[in-house]
Amino acid sequence: MKRRWFSTLALALAVSLVITACGGGAGGGGGSQSQSSGSPSPSASGGSGGGSSGGSYQIAIVPKLVGIPYFNASEVGAKQAGQDLGVEVIYTGPTEPDAAQQVNVIEDLISRGVDAIAVAPNDPAALTPVLRKAKDAGILVLDWDTPAEADVVELSVHQIDDKVFAEHLVDEMVKGMGDSGEYAILTGGLSASNLNTWIDLGQEYIQSKYPNLKLVTDRIPTDEKQQLAYQKTLDLLRAYPNLKGILAYSTPAPLGAAQAVQERGLQDAITVVGTALPTDSGPFLEDGSLDVAVLWDPAQLGYLTIYLAKHLLDGNKVENGMEVPNVGKIEVKPDGKTVIMGPPTDFLKDNYKDYNF
């Protein structure tokens, strides 16, 4: 009996120790993250959400998923903006791309009483109730990367114009393979709404402008995994020997496709165009197994999001053609709340080394 109590106590102690230790460690290592978790932070003493007593804003930026290169790059940009502008940036999100987990993270941010929440929704509809709750608590709500439902956000930060982007990808593929022949589509997941938007817009564009292009099979899901994209591409190459082009959506898919093309030595026969990060694409751009990667700079997107959140918290308005440091001129759509960061960026053999994400 005595021993049981002893061990229980030891356990409770040990767990507490681990947690405080980790808390302190993360606070110190996380750069511009919160100061330390050892003592209650000054802005938290108020209790309910709303005003920040410390003078600096707490802005939370929630990605679809933490720990993938794309969102890691956006975290760097967001933290940089936090440093430049003197606001506290909280970067947190689900560890799996599940809307349920994302909603719970936002619930906790509301309890924490942050000043603004910028979210890249895994599913727009799923976030509407919780974002409305945030709004009712007096928190400024924005979306970034992927739009939420329009009436729950004050501002919607888009990296590119979807239509321009979708058509640009198709044009790049046609540049490589010509305007007739067989092509296939790889996608990160069948339920990813931004990928579906680009694919749908691209398909419409192909039907009206390049009617001689032939899609060999339905869009192929690759679960946001390079390995799976690689296997599926090998299958594709075997099944459709006349394939001339591959459009790969989501950042890992083009890499997997290029890897397969590289392995089979089909660099010249097959044009691979996709949405990938430049450093990952480097080895494949070098030998032409990946012809071009089209994307934007996620770090800039993170920076812009924090910048605009602070801009609104300060009581300012966003205007078309407004100059944002480190980002450039931004476009604001006539509705006054849709912001477009700029045109897409092409990462090619010659320029991919200029980027560090």
Add this chain to the structure above:
Amino acid sequence: MKLWQYLRLSAYETTLLAVFAGLFLLFSLTAPNFLSAANFRSMMVQLPELGLISLGMMAVVLTAGIDLSITFTAALSGIALAWCLSHGWPIPAAMLAGLVTALLCGAFNGVFIAGMRISPIVMTLGTMILYEGIALQFTKGGSISGFPEAYSVIGSGSVAGIPVPMLIFTGAILLTAILLNRTAWGRSVYMIGSNPTAAEFSGIRVRSVLMGVYLFSALMAALAAVIMTSRYNSAKVDYGSSYLLKSVATIVLGGVSIQGGAGTVKGVVLGAAIFQILSSALNLYGLSPHLVDVLTGTVLIFVLAVNLLNQKWKRAPRTRVPPPPEATEAKVPASR
């Protein structure tokens, strides 16, 4: 007297309670806004989905099985519910449709596992993929939304300050506790998990008990689906998919033996509560979400390790059936 017996905690549950209390105290002192009413409400809204799925998973694991299809059963049930709602069905009818869908999923598992003795892990792995496929085919990967305003009350409303999801979860806890501890079916579940052969020879109708277990887990999935569709105002294939392995972790933390036969509702509820305060508090600190996973894993392994040491110290053989006074009565079940 009876009630007091009911609330008595085993050694392991005492450990869990101590861990819970320790963490609670620590977070109250250090996590910003942890003690606020808003945070408590928020935690009570977050907890029930994982809690319900864990209860369903628990019943299956007690029989030495596992239900890998439980989250996609919930997804499919939610999608059926959402489809009905968005096509103008009245709310109770739509909920019934969701329930029926879930029970069909559960019955399908049950028929093969109980009837044809297919290993549960293999069967539910198959149905996990199958149900996901059906849901994907039906929705084309998109989400279904457009519910009547009144439906959102389930996810966002509260009665006497307690959020509706928590009330549903409380009801489910009571139901599970009564079914497992106060019915012949419940005792048979433990018996089958401890020793299926002995259970068979002592006259338990293993097939129908097992069928009941998979139907029960489907029922819990259906309840979780109701909460999820209301909270997220939509239904989609992958809502709640992250709860699958978390529910297994929750019940293991709650003291359910993965080999079956042992485990209590109290333990599972405590396990779910520990995970909830842990993840909420770590979010309140603003820690990296990866650290949240690291700490969740650490707590799980710690508690299990201490439990093992405890048992070694006591040098008592592990009792597989918990020491219920009614265990002996249950050996002569009504199912004869």
